[in-house]
Amino acid sequence: MPQPLDAALTEVRALLLDPSLTRAVAAGRRRGHRPSVERAELRPVALKGGPRLQIATSDGARPYTRNVAAGAEADAAVDALLAEPFGNWHVETTDVTLQLRVTKSGEAQVHRSAATRPPVEPGGHDRAKEWLLDPGDxxxxxxxxxxxxxxxxxxxxxxxxxxxxxxxxxxxxxxxxxxxxxxxxxxxxxxxxxxxxxxxxxxxxxxxxxxxxxxxxxxxxxxxxxxxxxxxxxxxxxxxxxxxxxxxxxxxxxxxxxxxxxxxxxxxxxxxxxxxxxxxxxxxxxxxxxxxxxxxxxxxxxxxxxxxxxxxxxxxxxxxxxxxxxxxxxxxxxxxxxxxxxxxxxxxxxxxxxxxxxxxxxxxxxxxxxxxxxxxxxxxxxxxxxxxxxx
CATH class of the missing domain: 3.40.50.150 (Vaccinia Virus protein VP39)
Structure with a gap:
């Protein structure tokens, strides 16, 4: 059932900033709009300076990766990505998988399912198979x-x-x-x-x-x-x-x-x-x-x-x-x-x-x-x- 896009993106924002986040991907474009980057991927990482939110983007020619600290820096980075006219968001936490697609009319089609992959320590190496299509889809x-x-x-x-x-x-x-x-x-x-x-x-x-x-x-x-x-x-x-x-x-x-x-x-x-x-x-x-x-x-x-x-x-x-x-x-x-x-x-x-x-x-x-x-x-x-x- 379609729902207002702003409300759906608010839910996405909360998951992106939640400590239980394991991975998120934004891609595609909305009708009549084009994001400044083709794809963005977010995941938590553990660095010497402490936990960070890693954001990897690509403009189609070259990738760019940055690590932002929790708090105001992460809030601003996430808000900037949510302001981009991406057509799809895929967000995984240890508890839930959320998939959002923006319809032609500008509404959101949202699907939520229970998480299927085991939680991974931030920055750790997930040796489990990385499926191209989530087994919980x-x-x-x-x-x-x-x-x-x-x-x-x-x-x-x-x-x-x-x-x-x-x-x-x-x-x-x-x-x-x-x-x-x-x-x-x-x-x-x-x-x-x-x-x-x-x-x-x-x-x-x-x-x-x-x-x-x-x-x-x-x-x-x-x-x-x-x-x-x-x-x-x-x-x-x-x-x-x-x-x-x-x-x-x-x-x-x-x-x-x-x-x-x-x-x-x-x-x-x-x-x-x-x-x-x-x-x-x-x-x-x-x-x-x-x-x-x-x-x-x-x-x-x-x-x-x-x-x-x-x-x-x-x-x-x-x-x-x-x-x-x-x-x-x-x-x-x-x-x-x-x-x-x-x-x-x-x-x-x-x-x-x-x-x-x-x-x-x-x-x-x-x-x-x-x-x-x-x-x-x-x-x-x-x-x-x-x-x-x-x-």
Whole structure:
């Protein structure tokens, strides 16, 4: 329920100056305003001269840190930060976590929850895991907060954080293709909005019952105006306008290819895809003898399946490069938690007049890709889907 912003900031001020403070972050901007710094982080520290409130700010180019004494100095520093038009405040004490978001109308949406992390001595080193999304966040009440799910959410968010530039601001349009029950979709929205971005996220799943379920959850969380869901196939679902960021997490077999093809055709700036179930090329490998001298790679069924996984994702990464993306294949989550732990991470390379786009359109890369196809006599589904796309 929205509440007056002044009253909410008064509550934030009391927590920032309370001895039980463990950490606070201010980020983002209010509609029509821009703070003098992009981000501010506050935490208590123990120095030789006594306890201090450490305030670290960044203007997007360089960080600045200062330590202020309790009393008038800390009061003035906190008041100056609260006067900045930040769009979001996240405050943690030993007892409570408070999250404040300023709405378009200038009111405050506030969520309070019990603290989940153990108290840490000021200035001490917290050896506990630093989660990108607080384990006590309200979304875990809705999506489930098992240790395994929190680990997967955190691993995904770290991959997402490594993909997007640190200085990204403004509106970010996101689509999650094949979102299923959408727990990573909601986690992505929560994390990105806490970074101060104006996020508009659409989840796509073929099942109408999933669309209804996810829409109801978005409404319960108060996010229905920014997080929406449509029922449809990855290839054909209507998503307008085109997104900046495309997610496709554990889309089965050629559904991953359909997601990557849509991302390329949209001209998405960033793509994160965690492939699953590589049946297409595995079937093509079974249908013909392996080229010499690689018969041993496909003689045993289990090795042939694993080789098909590697070949499929290698060709996907190569095709993305040939269509203007800088691409990496990295570990998504530790293999102890799931064997499907690869993540294709791609960023569109902006070409400038008179310059090359690097490896994305390099003739040697294209020749290597074609030679690999000719040797194994396979046709990747993604190549077929992108047959008439620029690149």
């Amino acid at each position: 309200e979304i875990f009440t809705e999506i489930g907060g098992s240790a395994a799910k929190r680990r997967q959410v955190d691993a995904f968010l770290r991959a997402l954080a490594a993909t997007l530039p640190d200085d990204l601001t403004g509106r970010l349009r996101v689509v999650d293709l094949g979102c299923g029950n959408a727990y990573l979709t909601f986690a992505a929205y929560r994390y990105l909005s806490q970074r101060g971005l104006d996020v508009r996220l659409v989840g796509v799943d073929v099942r109408e019952d999933q669309r209804r379920r996810n829409t109801e959850l978005a409404e319960r969380l108060g996010w229905a105006d920014r997080v929406s869901f449509v029922a449809g196939t990855i290839a054909d679902a209507v998503v307008e306008p085109a997104p900046d960021l495309v997610l496709a997490l554990h889309a089965c077999d050629t559904a991953t290819d359909e997601a990557l093809a849509r991302a390329v055709r949209w001209g998405a700036r960033w793509v994160l895809a965690a492939p699953c179930c590589h049946h297409d090329l595995a079937a093509q490998l079974r249908a013909r003898p392996a080229p010499a001298p690689y018969e041993l790679l496909t003689r045993h069924g289990i090795l042939r399946e694993r080789f098909a996984d590697v070949l499929t994702d290698s060709l996907r990464a190569a095709l993305l490069r040939l269509h203007g993306y800088r691409t990496e294949v990295v570990e998504f989550v530790d293999s102890r938690h799931t064997p499907r732990n690869l993540l294709i991470r791609a960023r569109r390379v902006e070409a400038t007049p008179g310059s090359a786009t690097g490896s994305a359109t390099d003739d040697e890369q294209r020749a290597q890709y074609r030679a690999l196809l000719d040797q194994w006599q396979v046709t990747p589904r993604l190549e077929t889907l992108l047959a008439d796309a620029p690149g």
